[in-house]
Amino acid sequence: MRLAILSDVHANLEALTEVERTIAERRVDMVVSLGDVVGYGASPNECCEILRRLVGIALLGNHDAAVTARMDYAFYYDAARHALDWTARVLRPENRAWLAGLPYAARLGDVGFSHGSPRDPEAYDYILASEQAAELLPIVDTLPRVTFIGHSHLTKVFALQAGSEVIEVSGRRFRLRPGYKYVVTVGAVGQPRDCDNRACFVLHDTEERSVEYVRVPYDIETAAQRIFAAKVAANFGRRLFLGV
16 A cells, blocks of 8 residues: 655645645555644645545644644744634634544554654654654554654654664665664645755555655745735744745
């Protein structure tokens, strides 16, 4: 099975449209969304509607949870709270209901999916570096062969072996090696933060055991102008140009 796995669309219609077009050009059996469909960007309804049609598995991100009253976001910083308040006001009932019903995690055979760390998907913990990945070592035997996560907006890969250290894997394309469990952060469609401003998603072939990062250019200017026009914090638009 060939899977296209994406995360952190963050209401960026221009990025999601180009990613959908790219996925259609590949031989993909299923599309998986790891959450954070909304937040930051200015097209939450349009992005929800595309993903409702496109994906076979969809998860609840922390921003999705915030706008559907499944978590308290009072501790978020001011600009993020303002963007979530704006999103909650404009979100159509059918899209709110879809987001509200999404699970925190899912599994498809020996492939796992979670928005944040799979140790406690409801906690939305980050895995930014080997130190956080090492926190999974006590439960490594319970993990599937590979777990795909989002949340950090980064492109990081960690190979774990019970009783051993975590190995950070580099490369745009690689194969899963026997004897290791992998945690793959898939990057972000709508708010990349790895200093590459192109939208990002992952292709995984379960038979070939291959993982490939795919980068997609999109119309950043239009996406940013939508944010400026919505009067959501301007920095959410400016950072799109930098990929940070």
